[in-house]
Amino acid sequence: MKAFLIFLLLAVTLLLPGHQPLHAETLKLDSSTQFLWGDDILGEDQAVLAQYVRFSITPEDAKYSITGYGRIWDDLGSPAIRDDDFSARLYYLFLDYRLSKSADFRLGRQYVNFTAGSSIMDGLSVNVRDLGPVGLTLAGGLDVRYTLDSEDERSDNAVFAADVHLEKVKPLQLGLSYFRRHDEGDLAREGVGINARGFFNILSPYTELRYDIFSETIDEATVGLNIYPSMDLLIRLEYYHSYPTFDATSIFSVFAVDRYQEYLALAEYNLKAPVTLFASYARQTYDGADDDDADRFEVGARATPVENLAVSGSLIYRNGTGGDILGFELLGDYKLKKKYTLSAGVQYDTYERPDFDEDDDYATRLWLGGEWLVSENVTLQARIEENINENFDSRPMGRVLLNWTL
């Protein structure tokens, strides 16, 4: 909340009439005022009023820019799951500064994402390019965690990360990163990650590996191959495995866990119409007893039969450990005179959870939405949704948004 107030103060100061006027091209401001309603999953009513603000200031010929994004909201209903207090969330607020042609830094709340780990942090990240064929990123600061209704930042929760990556090397992506997180002063996570992808004619091998230093295990691995027999066809073969891992400060970190593995094959084909067809199959296994496995199938199609109409449909089937699902989804978007967009969709799923002794259950979601481009800088959006399922005979939800851009 404190961080959001700083954000708000900065945004208001910049917009005050007495403030030296910023050129339109240096200030970008996006606002969205929203009203969202509908029962929560325990059937209690929610009526949320939310305000989003996103801005960036990039003065001409300056070496710096300031960027921010956040929201405030209040629930006027009486929800059972969420708090109904006034709340705020600052997503980011940072200063970018260009030190030289090949170095810059970012200071403030920011999202940093590395193969070895990611964090929302209040801190500093530095990018250095052109160190021969490689670039370097360093990041460090206080780790921020979002809770359901608020955010949590403590002075002794810290993160540090470093990433070395190849630049200007074709046809190759290659990065090596290190990440560590402290939880109330104690070291909670430490890991190394590698990401790599290559493009060699019709083949594109890729991999993403994370090594957990405490457990001395590759706790997450993706190794795959994209094959492009023609420009219209993609075939993918992929192996993935993961172990559940926990912060070393959690008692769960010392427990034995099983490895999850997934073998995936998928194909995507673009017909000339244009119609895209898609199919995938994944075999999932858990180390341990023989019956700890599942199969997941998905087939789908996406089409643009006429210029302004896009439709898509998909069918999923999952069977095995954890439960069964058979469901479909149909979606459509229609653009009218470039000013109006109409969208609609339906999802229907039947499922069986092994932890329930009942027969198959079902769930339906139907929705209809529209967007009106009122003027070049103003849009109005509305959406209504109906849910019919095991817990609700009817659970209508909706939202109305007014978006404007400066």
Added chain:
Amino acid sequence: MIKKCKLLILFLPLAVFAAAAWGITPHAEYAGMGIKDCNACHETNKVPQNHVYMWAEDHRLYAEKRPNNCKDCHELSFCMDCHFGGGLDPDLHASHTGPDYMPRSHRSDWRELHAIKAFDDPRSCTRCHDQTRFCNACHRKFNMRALVPPGHGTDMSAHPGEARRNLLSCQACHPSGDVCLPCHSSKAGAGVNPHPKDWGKVKGNFKDASDKTCRVCHSEPLP
């Protein structure tokens, strides 16, 4: 030997992918295009299409590339909105819960289906949700008895397998792990060892990081 093999696997990509010069093509001027038009251009220029059908699952590796093209078309808020529930300019297809928007992977009755989908890689949940806070913040609002699977708490013979398979789901209702301790602590109770087979090899790493966790179950300092 095993350690050497692991290091070899880790650094294999370095050896396999040694190659020549690359330049990123700026895409900012194409930011307003539809994916259909992007794909048409890629096809003409013999560049493999991305933003394919499974892009939601696929984009992670592209996003980890440094530098990448993401910011040519997307604000940072685009990532934050999908991963952390925001919605400055939400997709009409996206449903919401309270003030938060949900990605399209959260289909139909997510209250019931998430327990099944969590088995499609238990890690997929924690890519966006804080594993110690998010799950429990919701679960504790329910009548816990209504969430207890049949046999849970009475016949404990199935729990070792269930826990090893998806330990994150245990944490969703028991964030401090207090219910594990009566049996698994060495201070009291049954003293059942919960550690993995190679614990002797790695326990020092955990102790060096934070021996507070060790002391939950062990009175004496570990060797």
